[in-house]
Amino acid sequence: MSAFAERLTTQSARSETVMEAVARRIESLIRSGELRVGSRLPPEPQLAVMLGVSRSSLREGLKGLMFLGLIKARPGHGTYIQSSLGRGASRHFKWMLLLREVKYLEIYELRKILEPAVAALAARRASPEDLEKMEAAILGMKSNFARPEQYMACELAFHEEFGRAAKNAAIEMMLRMMYAALAEGRRRTLPLIADFESNWRRHQRILRLIARRDAAGARRAVLDDLRYAETLLRKDLKAQENFRSKVGEIQLEPSKTKRKAPAKLQRADLKQG
Amino acid sequence: MSAFAERLTTQSARSETVMEAVARRIESLIRSGELRVGSRLPPEPQLAVMLGVSRSSLREGLKGLMFLGLIKARPGHGTYIQSSLGRGASRHFKWMLLLREVKYLEIYELRKILEPAVAALAARRASPEDLEKMEAAILGMKSNFARPEQYMACELAFHEEFGRAAKNAAIEMMLRMMYAALAEGRRRTLPLIADFESNWRRHQRILRLIARRDAAGARRAVLDDLRYAETLLRKDLKAQENFRSKVGEIQLEPSKTKRKAPAKLQRADLKQG
DNA sequence: TGGCTGACTTTGTCTGACAAACTATGCCTC
DNA sequence: GAGGCATAGTTTGTCAGACAAAGTCAGCCA
Structure with a gap:
């Protein structure tokens, strides 16, 4: 039975x-x-x-x-x-990406489900402090168009505040996991922002709609941004695929990429692994 | 700047x-x-x-x-x-619940965002094998109305197959995290199913709509089920709150045993954690 | 051929020791 | 008396070596 x-x-x-x-x-x-x-x-x-x-x-x-x-x-x-929302779990997510068990496009599908809804919640629940912090992050982004590293740091901060503004710890944790994993693999996300200023404008629009308590508008704005980013990602993936199929055979040698190992691991030599 | x-x-x-x-x-x-x-x-x-x-x-x-x-x-x-989708991360989620950093109602809000969308995806993408496995889980539930432990195991299996049917590893991982965490704190979820048969019927309906490729219908059915479960959870929480407020004062001595509290654990037998 | 024994490999656990980082106390100087 | 400095004490970080437990596999014997 x-x-x-x-x-x-x-x-x-x-x-x-x-x-x-x-x-x-x-x-x-x-x-x-x-x-x-x-x-x-x-x-x-x-x-x-x-x-x-x-x-x-x-x-x-x-x-x-x-x-x-x-x-x-x-x-x-x-x-x-320790009070930790998603600190360790993001590492887990990062590994899934590393092991190619999770694909970037899959994450974007997930984001398209989650984040518009989060935007609607944030539009209803964001406190004045939340809005201030998001505003600060937006300003930070604006003043760093020329510094990719710092621009990305501010963008990450914006997203984290965005997640926090929904006033739901479970959601905040999920988003932090995703963002942290994506931020670690920055190789992939950095080139996606072809035009920092355009990216910044979309983010500013999201914030403005949240501040106006326009839930439906914020939902749409977030979805627009994600669609745009996904398009760029698709192009990037295709380009990389072409690159691989061309260069793949040539660079067959084992990873000779010079990597700066920490002092204590100097004797490391794992060629025989 | x-x-x-x-x-x-x-x-x-x-x-x-x-x-x-x-x-x-x-x-x-x-x-x-x-x-x-x-x-x-x-x-x-x-x-x-x-x-x-x-x-x-x-x-x-x-x-x-x-x-x-x-x-x-x-x-x-x-x-x-190891290939692991959400195995370790679920432990993380469980701790968040334990430490009361995440509340059960928050998880239900998250589920109401995620799972209806997942149902729609599953309706479009589920393979015949996916449907078979979900069917098997449904049958297992049906034959275990009288055995709560096994009924819950089958329900968990159903939900995992449900997540897998969406054919998105990122989503599958998120759902597994949530389900595993909820299953571990079964104290809270078990009494919520007042009537196993009614619970089973709702699940069967979801499966039937997915099998019919009715994305919109599946989305609604999942949302209905979650709303129902949330109502029961709210009642349960309220009941527990009443219980606490009555019994709470009696053993209100958390700070007295501040530093020396673990002392009584000396020679504690590990096997009975 | 089939099963069993033994050596070998690999992870699990224990013991003891010292280094590094931080706290807190008490002394000395001003 | 006040403040800076040195020292002792506490706690985690790292190392070394040893043995137990578990699993693999070759080789021997019936």
């Missing part, structure tokens, strides 16, 4: 690793209210004794939580539970 | 930790094409030499990536790069 359900609930019988146990234990401490955002965890040696594991194992578990952005260690100070 | 941009680009000058370096190094290996999904990483001792770090530090870095679901270690076998 319930064969389908059986198959689903069958867990892999692998014994739980200490790392997982540490994470679950700390989770339960949060659930019980003993730990909350900002709390300091007991020192590592003490915590290791409490949990009955060695310090190294404990640290591996903590590192996992750090990667997720859920805790933050300050040397000589302590380890704290 | 560009003070705003300056403030944004100012990084915290904290020296990079080995863990971060390890992660970046492996990232660059993926970027250069030396590693891809399914690749086996070199053994830990060897990799440690390559990166010029000790095995313990390397392991901490790897654990971080494991938590994100990006690599998977098999004892006695090796460590592999």
Whole structure:
């Protein structure tokens, strides 16, 4: 009868690793209210004794939580539970892009679903402070037409404030994940803004409509901007494809690209991997 | 002029930790094409030499990536790069719920934005296999009205197939994150399904409309289901609030056990987290 | 041929130690 | 008395070496 359900609930019988146990234990401490955002965890040696594991194992578990952005260690100070909306998750998203499991065009499809709705929410809910911050970001963009790096930083700030203005933490987290992942792969997004001034004008229009509480207008403006950016992306992808098919065979040699490795990793040589 | 941009680009000058370096190094290996999904990483001792770090530090870095679901270690076998859509990220989402940084109602607002659009996409793109799998999940639900655990497992399976049918990896990842997080906090979602049969009927209707390629109908059906579930959630939240306000004062002693609180966890048995 | 044993590989965990970063206290100088 | 500096103490970061556990695989024997 319930064969389908059986198959689903069958867990892999692998014994739980200490790392997982540490994470679950700390989770339960949060659930019980003993730990909350900002709390300091007991020192590592003490915590290791409490949990009955060695310090190294404990640290591996903590590192996992750090990667997720859920805790933050300050040397000589302590380890704290951190308020983090999408900090760690964006790294996850970035990897999906790296591994080509997620395509840029797919992200734009997602954005076209999410962001117009977010714009409508922002038009209804944005506080004066939100509007001020978005305005500041817009001004920052305007004064940096000639400096791509800084222009992009301001644009990212605008988008983050935009997400925050919708007054929904789940949405804010999702958007931050996407934006952070996109910003990291800036190679791909930077050339898309052929004309900073035109890009800036579209953003300014979005802000103006939000400030006027014009939900429908803001929704349309965001969708327009995304459509425009998507068109550029499509062109860029096609150009790159042509480039690859032409140059692909020539540059078959392994990545000899000089990359500045951090000092501590100088001995790195992974050719045999 | 560009003070705003300056403030944004100012990084915290904290020296990079080995863990971060390890992660970046492996990232660059993926970027250069030396590693891809399914690749086996070199053994830990060897990799440690390559990166010029000790095995313990390397392991901490790897654990971080494991938590994100990006690599998977098999004892006695090796460590592999894993294809993971939202496996690690869902844990992140769950924590946000735990820490009360994200509220359940906010997730429902997000779902009401996302899922109707996804339903429309699924109606256009679902393959026969997708429809079969959703059908199987629906059947599984039907035969488990009396077994809540298994019913929920089947419902989760239905939603995952639903997300997959939209044929967009970014969307699939987002949905899996949400569903996994909601499923973990099942305390909250289980009682919401007052009547399994009614819940099942709504799901069946969604599937039928997707199978008929009725995008608009599927969109409406999903929105209806979400509205219904949200109503139940609102009632449940209100009931819980009443309960808290009655029982809350009695054990209102969070600050008294401030620093020494974890002390009672000494020798805590890990297995019962 | 088939199954079992043993060596080998690889990850999991533990112990102990020292370095680095930050805090806080107390001393010394002005 | 006030302020700067040095020192001790706390806490995380990193390293080294060792053994256990788990899985693979070749080779031996019935």
